Amino acid sequence: MTVVKSTIPESARQVTGDALQSTLVDLLGLSLIGKQAHWNLVGPRFRSIHLQLDEVVTAAREFSDTVAERSAALGLPPDGRPETIASAFTLPGPKEGWVRDTEVVGVMVESLEAAIGRLRERITATDEADPVTQDLLITITAELEKQRWMFDAENWPKDS
Amino acid sequence: MTVVKSTIPESARQVTGDALQSTLVDLLGLSLIGKQAHWNLVGPRFRSIHLQLDEVVTAAREFSDTVAERSAALGLPPDGRPETIASAFTLPGPKEGWVRDTEVVGVMVESLEAAIGRLRERITATDEADPVTQDLLITITAELEKQRWMFDAENWPKDS
Amino acid sequence: MTVVKSTIPESARQVTGDALQSTLVDLLGLSLIGKQAHWNLVGPRFRSIHLQLDEVVTAAREFSDTVAERSAALGLPPDGRPETIASAFTLPGPKEGWVRDTEVVGVMVESLEAAIGRLRERITATDEADPVTQDLLITITAELEKQRWMFDAENWPKDS
Amino acid sequence: MTVVKSTIPESARQVTGDALQSTLVDLLGLSLIGKQAHWNLVGPRFRSIHLQLDEVVTAAREFSDTVAERSAALGLPPDGRPETIASAFTLPGPKEGWVRDTEVVGVMVESLEAAIGRLRERITATDEADPVTQDLLITITAELEKQRWMFDAENWPKDS
Amino acid sequence: MTVVKSTIPESARQVTGDALQSTLVDLLGLSLIGKQAHWNLVGPRFRSIHLQLDEVVTAAREFSDTVAERSAALGLPPDGRPETIASAFTLPGPKEGWVRDTEVVGVMVESLEAAIGRLRERITATDEADPVTQDLLITITAELEKQRWMFDAENWPKDS
Amino acid sequence: MTVVKSTIPESARQVTGDALQSTLVDLLGLSLIGKQAHWNLVGPRFRSIHLQLDEVVTAAREFSDTVAERSAALGLPPDGRPETIASAFTLPGPKEGWVRDTEVVGVMVESLEAAIGRLRERITATDEADPVTQDLLITITAELEKQRWMFDAENWPKDS
Amino acid sequence: MTVVKSTIPESARQVTGDALQSTLVDLLGLSLIGKQAHWNLVGPRFRSIHLQLDEVVTAAREFSDTVAERSAALGLPPDGRPETIASAFTLPGPKEGWVRDTEVVGVMVESLEAAIGRLRERITATDEADPVTQDLLITITAELEKQRWMFDAENWPKDS
């Protein structure tokens, strides 16, 4: 017996559900590694990067809530438990302990870039299945691409 | 060579650092399982519990930031990476998939109770080592005890 | 002689206009039956559902304004007069007089579900005709699906 | 068996209930025709009248909520369903399609004037029955008379 | 020698003063028993009722201030001391210790109903004596009747 | 030919119009003498009275606007021109030049008392003619009686 | 014996005091005639001009307070009593009763223009005497010239 009924057909539910669940994991993971870098950052650009990382965390937290609630709205229970994130999250993040500012900027560019690549695949995948979900993924991509640019612009010249 | 210098003596740093690191894990874990329950909740009290869980999540997120920054302030780099939480978090949480409201209330009472028990031990442990950290742990305990009471009051009679 | 000129070609105007006009009627109707339930509700979940219904009403009112103004922007005068709503509105709503909370939850799930089904058809229909209108319909669908989920989650187990 | 008990005697309930129910219909109807005019207005005074109509709509919506909740508070379930408004609403409103600004101003003066006349009768009718309801009707009359004046002042000279 | 002079004639002062003083006691008493229930409530509707009670308390506190200051404005010193409330307050309230949610809803319906009955008598009594005071009592009655309805609607079916 | 039409019958218009016009003059006059005292006050209670006078001015200005717009709403053009106020205003006010704080308190008590006496007569006069206007006069009286009390309480013992 | 001492020399006080006192009268008068026009306005531009007049009134009231307090700060008690304004105010204003919008626009242009001319003379007069007062008069002139322009721009073509 169905708990929460879906408003999209059976055929569309699998691809949409996968897209939302993996986006949820990426966003929760990003919010955790963003905070990790926010706390362990050292170097002359400490304050600038410290504040910028909180913007990534705020965006990631808000989008994770929207993504999970969208999944529930489609009758697909989202999974954001600690063990799920730890096993499913694959984006690069800062190593343990203090991290130099240049290093943090580099790892955020990489991590956001990987997240964006995965989101773009899901935008294509959900095009037929559910345009409502696709529209949400497009919105998230726009924000993460903006964040990625700002870290990348900060990262120049590459060897500084 | 020290990266960030500590303002408390060597002898006090170990116990304070342990108290803060394990509190950080408990709070980050609570914020994740609180959201998990927030999304997967079903039952006639859905809206009430859905909103109440967000208050737990908000408190847990804000305290986790204060706790991690206090650790950094003492020269001890905090660790809130996904893999750390997954391996170190031991409080009970909701199972995968949809969860009935009565069940959520029950698991939150248990989880908060366990967190409080652990915090009270750390309050005792840090009494000598660092009264500033102790004061923060007292503040967190007050809030979690208030949250626990509200779920417990909601949980009566036990078999409803 | 044209009063307000359209910025989309003649061929696209009919389908877009129909989609917007019928969405307008659905939203104005939803705002009226949402308030009707908000006022006539009785039962132990009175306060929770009373507040939740106002969120539906607020969303329906705001979207109805956007939809009607989009219709006007395309040179198509929208029709939201009492007699038009009464004759064109077909979604289920609460019966006259006091209504039990369980009943209200059930009728809102049904009514929102019917509205969503109709919106999804219009999303498909406007895909070629006007992507700007389609984008608006997608946004409305996302919100109504979220509202529907929350009533459905509240509606469990079905016989409670 | 009574669902919601009344705090006024049986004798007073009929006249008070009638006054509230017909006021509710007038206000909900006004909110719908106010929006209809807001969307379909054309002419050199578009922006001024467009904004002024929204003030009427806002007032009508807020008062309709207060009136309906007052009815419920007296144990009389209010009726604001689409079919009720369509059949019971008798105030003049704008015709279908685009409407010239001068015409809108004229129809709003007429419609508000009719509403005020009906409210003044109900103020007299409820004087004995329920001074609390009467006080609410007085407040609504004050606001609608203010709105009517502003449209009437805008309407001068009559043939402009 | 008069301390604060009255702006109403001697003949009107007694009835107005009595109406205000007894209303003051009822409102201060309501604010205390509302908080008592707010704190001692248990049961599955804990959060809903807990929040609703605070709305009663807020209203009762604000009105008590207006009522007492109106009494002072008429040259009649109001009396809201603990011993006065304890001896003069006669409305029903929750018993000592934890109280079940259904019981709280019931006692609030009764207590508000008794307060309303007493206010309606004072509205009649002050009609001649002081229309300004009467208008204040009408405003308070409207709010308490609204609060009473919401608890009564929540109280259905009576045996739930 | 009528410019702005009245919604009350011919017979009621004279008494209502007179009540509103003379109230308008009293309020505009009060706002001017309140500011005069606010600026010319000297004495150890300067700051307290300086701030309190601004509350009288704010109230008088807001009520004057409501009163004048109510008059216009009834088709009776209000008159608040400088020469009208100067010739029609009869309440006592501060003399020219610096004024001692005790003196200001005394003159405000007198001036507000006179204004209240006149308002109470108009409340009686408009009872039949227009309950909407009467309700506004009651509201103004409540506020001015509150202000009068506060100056009178400040004025004790009379010879201090 | 001096009540409030002046911080500018005897020689400068006369010219500065005259400039401030006559500016005070102009501003209080402008605030009264602005409101008079705000209430008695009729014509198709009612709403636009009605709102614009309130901006003049707000500016005039705020500046009148600053001007009067500046006068007091220089040890010169300002005079803003009703009789003073009536006898000293010389700027043109609206006639009694309803006034057509075109006429209001015209009279506001004239009245502001006259006020500006007088202010520019006082700017010159206070140049030597008190640069602090001069700076205030410059600020007021900037605002009144802006208001005058907006009415003048609205007044085109002159015969419309």
Added chain:
Amino acid sequence: MTVVKSTIPESARQVTGDALQSTLVDLLGLSLIGKQAHWNLVGPRFRSIHLQLDEVVTAAREFSDTVAERSAALGLPPDGRPETIASAFTLPGPKEGWVRDTEVVGVMVESLEAAIGRLRERITATDEADPVTQDLLITITAELEKQRWMFDAENWPKDS
């Protein structure tokens, strides 16, 4: 069977519960006598003391809520019913009727001083039993000592 479970051991519960219950009574009593003085105050310092008393009332109300909820959180149902306050409240307060400002200042100094003395005893008593409760009592003491100082500073020279 326990309704709300305690998170502190049996041995600590008695002393903590007593400290919280008697603090609750003191704070609710203070909020009532603070308002009593706020309303019945007369004398040249009326406005200053009137406003200052509201700060005491606001603080007392907020702390009473925190104290009562802390008691509930420890499984100890708080008691703030009118009869409890009347019988248990022992701090000095203003007598019935109008009270001179100097007298109010004196009684507030005494009443706050007595409250502080009792709080300091409870701070010592709860040191072992519950550091979380102790921390709350410390916070309350800081605020009441600040309020006491301000009344005491106002009270100088004693015979003024």
Added chain:
Amino acid sequence: MTVVKSTIPESARQVTGDALQSTLVDLLGLSLIGKQAHWNLVGPRFRSIHLQLDEVVTAAREFSDTVAERSAALGLPPDGRPETIASAFTLPGPKEGWVRDTEVVGVMVESLEAAIGRLRERITATDEADPVTQDLLITITAELEKQRWMFDAENWPKDS
């Protein structure tokens, strides 16, 4: 060597970059001509159109920022320098000097219409290349079409 890396393939970058750069020029140009009209407007509808133009300017400025940052986010440096706007901006705008209100309304309808036509082409062009950019262009089109409608509705009858 690349400065800011792109997250879309080489093939998609040209069409997306062109769409964004030409939209940037259109929006910056619109913000400049909107302000030009805002300042140089004359005629009886001055205030209405003056305020409406600022809404166009605000929208154009905010969208220009989003568009330029989106271009940067894709690794394509945007160009909004004065000389670029002057040479690339092709939409119609107001002539030099004072402009009559009817003329301003007409030119804004034309200018917005031209901008919309160009945006709709870019929506089609970017459909394959970058759905994220397309979504942004859709949002901008919706707003400009709304603005265009309001000027067009104001523009009726065409010869007024």
Added chain:
Amino acid sequence: MTVVKSTIPESARQVTGDALQSTLVDLLGLSLIGKQAHWNLVGPRFRSIHLQLDEVVTAAREFSDTVAERSAALGLPPDGRPETIASAFTLPGPKEGWVRDTEVVGVMVESLEAAIGRLRERITATDEADPVTQDLLITITAELEKQRWMFDAENWPKDS
């Protein structure tokens, strides 16, 4: 025939008009090059300079509005069209494409310095002609000098 009349004599109008028109061009140009740098900036100080540039843009936009409206207020239509800015703007700005942070800081120091030099000449020029305009130019200079200092302080040591 004059459209908007001037309140300063013919002789003063030319110099004042020139000062305002050239200031308008400088400010609009600064707002465009500030945004250009805001978008195209790269380097380790990206975030700091990115945010600081927006403060320049905000100030330049607000002052450009005040300057243009002051010009209109003096009867002199301001010119801020794209072609005017492009031909009349002479301050240095960033080159096309990405720009290194050090370079941006340098060019902003130069550009603001040039703008300040020109403003100081206009302050002298308008001293006799119009002290109101002069006062506005002084205010703008103060803000631009503050901005210039902050970029200059950031620019040290010059070769970093």
Added chain:
Amino acid sequence: MTVVKSTIPESARQVTGDALQSTLVDLLGLSLIGKQAHWNLVGPRFRSIHLQLDEVVTAAREFSDTVAERSAALGLPPDGRPETIASAFTLPGPKEGWVRDTEVVGVMVESLEAAIGRLRERITATDEADPVTQDLLITITAELEKQRWMFDAENWPKDS
């Protein structure tokens, strides 16, 4: 080598720098003695003067920031170090320990008066050197003269 370059000529820099540096010392000193009086005040006007002193402190702190940043903007490093204030500050202030309210009022009148006298000399001194700095000094003088008046008005009769 110059660190921050000046935008005024060498000749003007000395007098402007001296004016700003001595104003900075006066303002920082005023903020310290204002707080000293705020804390140590006793007497029946405690609350009034306590709050008024904080307005002086707030103004002095904000102006000190503007003055110091203006100095930096002119290439002249400001000096606000503790030892500088202590040695250069010459205005009268409260003595050590508790201070009676009458005494505080007196000393604030004297201290502000001395500060104003010094500011007026600097206004004259900077007239040629830098009108931007002069304008800032005029603004500060206006505020301090307003504060001085309010203490002086409070100080009447002198022997009270």
Added chain:
Amino acid sequence: MTVVKSTIPESARQVTGDALQSTLVDLLGLSLIGKQAHWNLVGPRFRSIHLQLDEVVTAAREFSDTVAERSAALGLPPDGRPETIASAFTLPGPKEGWVRDTEVVGVMVESLEAAIGRLRERITATDEADPVTQDLLITITAELEKQRWMFDAENWPKDS
């Protein structure tokens, strides 16, 4: 004769008073040197450090007020006069004139570290004497340790 009475015993007053007075001097001194550095800072990190210093100043000012008022609340008049700060303040601060950003960061780490060391001694010293004061010192230490960490993190690698 005592002016403000103390609520702690004679024996505890000396140590508590010393702790508060020396903390007051440290905080007022920190607020002055923080501003000094805020104004005189140069170097590529200007904006970041400029803003961060203002957070130190804000915290230092707010805590200084709380500390001084706590001292007064205990009957001990605080001393924050310029000469007291100059002679008693011993923490390191920036030298006169422009200071390089790296140098400022270094001196702030040192100064905050010294302040923290002194605070920790006072926390120990007041443990017995006054837990309320101790709690305040703990709160201040937490904030200063957070500020110190952020400057220290910014200070890495030490030789950058």
